[in-house]
Amino acid sequence: MKIGALYIRVSTHMQEELSPESQKKLLLSYAKSHDIFVPEEFIFMDLGISGRKADKRPDFQRMISMAKSKPSPFQVIVVWKFSRFARNQEESIVYKSLLRKQCGVDVISKSESIMDGPFGSLIERIIEWNDEFYSTNLSEEVFRGMKEKASRGGYQSRPPLGYKIKVNGEPPVIVEEEAKIIRIIFNKYVNEHCSFFDIARYLNSLGLKTSRNKPFETRSIEYIVQNPTYCGMIRWNRTENETNRIKSKDEWIIEEGKHEAIISKDMFEAAQERYQSTYKPRGTRPSSTYRHWLSGLLKCPSCGRTMIVKNMRKKSDGSNYSHFVCYGYCKGKCLAKTSISSLKLEPAVLSSLEEVLRTENICFEYKEVIIVEEVDEKALLDEQLARLKSMEQRMKDAYRAGVDTLEEYKENKKFVENERASILEKINNIIPEVADDASDKKLMLSKIKNVYEALQSDSCSNQQKNEMLRSIIEKIVYNRENDTLDVYYYLSKTA
Numbered sequence: 001m002k003i004g005a006l007y008i009r010v011s012t013h014m015q016e017e018l019s020p021e022s023q024k025k026l027l028l029s030y031a032k033s034h035d036i037f038v039p040e041e042f043i044f045m046d047l048g049i050s051g052r053k054a055d056k057r058p059d060f061q062r063m064i065s066m067a068k069s070k071p072s073p074f075q076v077i078v079v080w081k082f083s084r085f086a087r088n089q090e091e092s093i094v095y096k097s098l099l100r101k102q103c104g105v106d107v108i109s110k111s112e113s114i115m116d117g118p119f120g121s122l123i124e125r126i127i128e129w130n131d132e133f134y135s136t137n138l139s140e141e142v143f144r145g146m147k148e149k150a151s152r153g154g155y156q157s158r159p160p161l162g163y164k165i166k167v168n169g170e171p172p173v174i175v176e177e178e179a180k181i182i183r184i185i186f187n188k189y190v191n192e193h194c195s196f197f198d199i200a201r202y203l204n205s206l207g208l209k210t211s212r213n214k215p216f217e218t219r220s221i222e223y224i225v226q227n228p229t230y231c232g233m234i235r236w237n238r239t240e241n242e243t244n245r246i247k248s249k250d251e252w253i254i255e256e257g258k259h260e261a262i263i264s265k266d267m268f269e270a271a272q273e274r275y276q277s278t279y280k281p282r283g284t285r286p287s288s289t290y291r292h293w294l295s296g297l298l299k300c301p302s303c304g305r306t307m308i309v310k311n312m313r314k315k316s317d318g319s320n321y322s323h324f325v326c327y328g329y330c331k332g333k334c335l336a337k338t339s340i341s342s343l344k345l346e347p348a349v350l351s352s353l354e355e356v357l358r359t360e361n362i363c364f365e366y367k368e369v370i371i372v373e374e375v376d377e378k379a380l381l382d383e384q385l386a387r388l389k390s391m392e393q394r395m396k397d398a399y400r401a402g403v404d405t406l407e408e409y410k411e412n413k414k415f416v417e418n419e420r421a422s423i424l425e426k427i428n429n430i431i432p433e434v435a436d437d438a439s440d441k442k443l444m445l446s447k448i449k450n451v452y453e454a455l456q457s458d459s460c461s462n463q464q465k466n467e468m469l470r471s472i473i474e475k476i477v478y479n480r481e482n483d484t485l486d487v488y489y490y491l492s493k494t495a
């Protein structure tokens with residue numbers, strides 16, 4: 001009697017696959033009838049991992065390293081099919097010959113019997129080649145199938161905020177009150193350069209809620225900003241079913257949908273562009289260590305190219321500072337020596353902002369925002385008021401019908417009154433959008449004030465400071481000759 005191991009693998013893509021339990025049952029009875037004893041600890045299973053690369057199969061690796069110990073604790077490995085052992089011929093040959101020659105372990109397939117003798121290995125290779133072909137083909141088939149389903153208009157059962165399913169099996173339809181929120185989010189993100197955090201805080205301050213009727217979080221904004229549903233597309237295959245892990249982008253399927261878009265494709269693209277340029281995967285160095293808050297804003301007075309940042313260390317005390325040098329100068333294309341140290345530049349920029357705020361003497365240009373999305377704060381707040389009114393009516397009814405006690409009714413009424421007061425206050429605080437020069441100047445100054453406060457704050461990262469500056473400043477030019485700093489402000493204006 002031989003001692004054997006079982007190797008069981010189920011790939012996520014296979015629907016006609018035997019379940020791991022049935023594979024195990026089959027293999028155990030096969031082993032029994034072939035005089036192979038399989039101890040429980042030699043049953044190896046990799047579940048739900050596509051077998052193209054062996055290095056993603058932890059139990060497979062454990063089995064191989066066990067087989068390598070001398071003497072090997074088992075003499076055979078039984079698999080259901082060779083395609084369960086490895087998914088390409090090369091890998092299969094490498095592992096089989098390693099197991100056979102170095103460990104004296106044979107790999108046996110329950111479903112494919114291998115003849116001994118010179119033709120045995122040839123046939124084995126043919127089977128493997130066939131399986132590999134099948135595997136490549138299969139993943140393409142699966143992909144094609146999903147794509148087809150998506151293009152036929154297969155929709156998720158739970159549409160995102162902004163949509164609802166009216167008729168089962170039909171594309172979702174727009175919920176106008178929620179669609180407004182989506183437009184605000186994209187508008188704030190793309191045109192006003194707000195952070196996810198700022199947008200969430202803003203929406204919560206208006207009393208708006210997510211599709212699950214919860215306050216907005218940074219995460220929910222981040223998700224919405226990346227969801228192509230909003231520009232009329234459908235996205236498939238983004239996450240793994242079991243784990244919700246986000247798959248690599250080239251596995252996603254994005255197709256034109258049959259539902260109505262809430263925002264334009266240009267708007268969605270602009271949001272993706274901003275997301276890509278600011279997104280830092282977790283685990284990488286925090287942006288503050290390599291990105292200066294003036295990055296990309298300072299331009300060479302001689303050639304107009306961007307001044308790039310070099311990180312320096314002060315010899316005297318080891319502290320870090322930055323040095324801005326013309327990119328053209330670095331490449332030998334600009335001859336002017338226009339470099340400046342952050343130790344000099346930072347206070348100069350701050351005092352320039354201070355001066356503007358103090359004197360209220362400001363020059364700025366208008367920058368047209370290409371994409372127009374209407375945001376009517378007043379209307380949104382009015383809707384909240386209407387919502388409170390109907391809530392109040394329901395409370396009255398509940399009290400009259402004897403559902404609520406007088407105490408409960410009083411308490412509810414107090415809550416509604418507080419809410420109403422805070423909404424009315426917000427309505428009063430809305431700056432009327434009168435398009436005259438004086439109000440634009442006021443708006444510009446209030447934006448500068450916000451940015452200036454953020455620059456002083458320790459809770460803002462360099463990345464955030466940089467983005468805020470970019471939302472009001474086109475460029476900064478330092479002129480070394482006469483030691484002057486020119487700050488070019490702009491105000492976004494919808495076309």
Ligand SMILES: [Zn+2]
Pocket residue numbers: 300301302303304305326327328329334335336338
């Ligand atoms: Zn230059």
